[in-house]
Amino acid sequence: MHLLFPSDPFAAASPDEAYAEEYDAMRMSGVQCSLFCFEEFEAGRFKAKPAIPPNAEVVYRGWMMTPDAYVKLSSAVASAGATLRTSPDEYRHCHYLPEWYASCQEFTPETRFFARDSNFAVELADANWPGYFVKDYVKSLTTARGSVAASIHEVGEIVSLIEQYRGQVEGGVCVRRLESLLPETEERYFVIDGHAFARDGVVPQVVRDIATRVSSPFFSVDMVQAEGGDLRLIELGDGQVSDRKKWPAARFAQVLSAGK
CATH class of the missing domain: 3.30.1490 (Dna Ligase; domain 1)
Structure with a gap:
């Protein structure tokens, strides 16, 4: 696995400030990382530093982008002889609510x-x-x-x-x-290759059930408790563009790099 982060707009050799802690944690976990200028990418130019190794399986961790922009990122990575771990179709499936709604309808409003x-x-x-x-x-x-x-x-x-x-x-x-939900109970989980992970290691059964229904190698699951006590799914997202929320960088790096 090879991680791809956006660089600082004013210091190309450093990750964007929003991802600096995570970038450092991933490198400490032994994962190779590259940086690219997001602004240049939006303008039609892509150059990763250091260069992405040929045949690498790339995971993007950065700003949200439209499905069309993600297709362009996939093509740019492919031009380096590598592959994005999440395909454009898989990205769209988790990024757009109508795409995943039918498979998780019973768990969500x-x-x-x-x-x-x-x-x-x-x-x-x-x-x-x-x-x-x-x-x-x-x-x-x-x-x-x-x-x-x-x-x-x-x-x-x-x-x-x-x-x-x-x-x-x-x-x-x-x-x-609109359902009666308790916003202070919101928790984000990440699913990697069908296995759900929690920041504290405790994954509710409903999250495990959701993990088996969505076709994507890496996505986030946001759950919140209803006033009646049930956990409700309020959002699904592509894992590459989902922020960590309450997850410590070290815990996130451990899960993403080793899947445990």
Whole structure:
């Protein structure tokens, strides 16, 4: 395995500050790492330093990118004679909520999917949910307004704000049934080759079940406790672009490098 991190925009020989601790932990674990300039990559140029070894299995750890951009990264890595461990199809599967929803539907809030220009009030007229959580295929609205709509008439407002603050609605619109959840109980797990891992070593059975249903070599699973006590799946993500959250860098490096 060979790790690929974004470099510091002002110091090409160093990892971006957001990934510096993890970069150091991975190298201490004996994993070879390369850096590349993310800004140059976005401009159509890719150069890893040190060069990625031929036939290496590469794991990217860096900023979120669209599925189309990930295809370009896959091609760039392939041009070095190496392969991304996660294929573009696998990346898209975990990155876009509609891709994984059917396989995990029983564990996660009911969700409906719409095009950006849909008439949400009409399309959701029969839902009669206690509330509506609105996001695009990837992210929710993180401003003070938040992503919760008390009525269907507020859904369009939130979609417009997502577009305003993020520059686009990526993929389409997801409207999720609002459930009574305890946000302070949120925990992130990582799944590697079908095996689930926790920062404290304790993996709930429901996370193990989810791990067997998703076709990807490396992804994250975000769980939160409902007021009734059950654990609910609130998000799945490609592991390469999922931050560690509460995970210590050393623990993350141990799991990713050795799978234990």
